[in-house]
Amino acid sequence: MSTTPAVAKTNAVRAEGLWKAYGHGEAQVVALRDVSIEFATGQYTAIMGPSGSGKSTLMHCLAGLDYTDHGVVNVGDTQITGMGDKALTKMRREKIGFIFQQFNLLPTLTAEENILLPLGIAGKKPDSEWVSRIVKVLDLGDRLKHRPSELSGGQQQRVACARALASRPDVVFADEPTGNLDTKSGTEVLRFLRQSVDEFNQTIVMVTHDPVAASYADRVVILADGQIVDELQSPTAETVLDKMKHFEEIVAAKEEANQAADAGEAR
Numbered sequence: 520m521s522t523t524p525a526v527a528k529t530n531a532v533r534a535e536g537l538w539k540a541y542g543h544g545e546a547q548v549v550a551l552r553d554v555s556i557e558f559a560t561g562q563y564t565a566i567m568g569p570s571g572s573g574k575s576t577l578m579h580c581l582a583g584l585d586y587t588d589h590g591v592v593n594v595g596d597t598q599i600t601g602m603g604d605k606a607l608t609k610m611r612r613e614k615i616g617f618i619f620q621q622f623n624l625l626p627t628l629t630a631e632e633n634i635l636l637p638l639g640i641a642g643k644k645p646d647s648e649w650v651s652r653i654v655k656v657l658d659l660g661d662r663l664k665h666r667p668s669e670l671s672g673g674q675q676q677r678v679a680c681a682r683a684l685a686s687r688p689d690v691v692f693a694d695e696p697t698g699n700l701d702t703k704s705g706t707e708v709l710r711f712l713r714q715s716v717d718e719f720n721q722t723i724v725m726v727t728h729d730p731v732a733a734s735y736a737d738r739v740v741i742l743a744d745g746q747i748v749d750e751l752q753s754p755t756a757e758t759v760l761d762k763m764k765h766f767e768e769i770v771a772a773k774e775e776a777n778q779a780a781d782a783g784e785a786r
């Protein structure tokens with residue numbers, strides 16, 4: 520289903536040696552353990568793993584929504600590690616598009632206003648030709664004057680997709696983008712994300728639990744207990760499902776190894 524674009528040369532996002540823990544002492548949870556990963560420009564990556572494996576934490580650290588304890592993150596040619604809140608907010612506006620499971624559209628604004636909002640906040644003029652092109656591909660032309668409450672879930676998520684791509688970001692982070700959609704609407708969103716990679720050279724990093732959604736990606740990265748434990752190239756729903764069947768074994772092995780390492784460090 521997926522094709523690796525020939526143009527995948529540079530890295531849109533690069534992370535090296537990321538560590539992140541929540542809490543202290545006995546209550547401490549290590550959410551990321553020495554994670555290093557690269558996302559090539561024009562590549563579509565799905566991040567999978569059992570609940571609590573660190574997917575959201577990784578995405579938040581890559582997107583500058585959360586701080587890591589150690590390690591370095593680069594978005595495009597900018598090292599975001601060490602930036603303060605203000606600089607991070609600016610960086611996110613300029614370089615990153617977000618798509619959330621709950622759509623996160625502003626209810627009082629029309630679809631069109633929602634799409635253009637991040638550009639407006641960043642003080643950028645929209646490239647109207649580009650925005651029109653996305654709106655057309657997403658088939659939102661006759662919905663632009665509607666408010667989110669007047670749109671179906673699928674239409675709302677397509678508006679969120681247009682909003683994410685409107686500024687031509689270095690990378691789009693999508694967190695369970697089809698989690699709230701029926702199969703037909705989910706397929707439309709996934710097809711669009713695939714098309715944005717193939718036709719617009721967009722870079723996409725998507726967290727998902729769904730093997731069918733993951734099969735639209737060029738590669739699947741699997742996390743367990745805060746570490747990258749496996750990777751699949753050109754995934755199909757079947758190969759992803761097969762990996763998922765072994766999640767429990769993978770997690771058990773990782774937890775055991777990590778506990779042994781933690782105990783060794785504590786001595």
Ligand SMILES: Nc1ncnc2c1ncn2[C@@H]1O[C@H](COP(=O)(O)OP(=O)(O)OP(=O)(O)O)[C@@H](O)[C@H]1O
Pocket residue numbers: 541542548549550568569570571572573574575576577
């Ligand atoms: N703010 C927080 N405070 C304390 N612990 C946290 C916090 N956020 C996440 N964790 C813990 O860090 C670990 C990784 O959580 P994370 O949300 O990244 O996992 P996930 O793979 O995205 O899970 P899910 O698939 O359920 O969304 C979990 O053990 C979680 O309980």
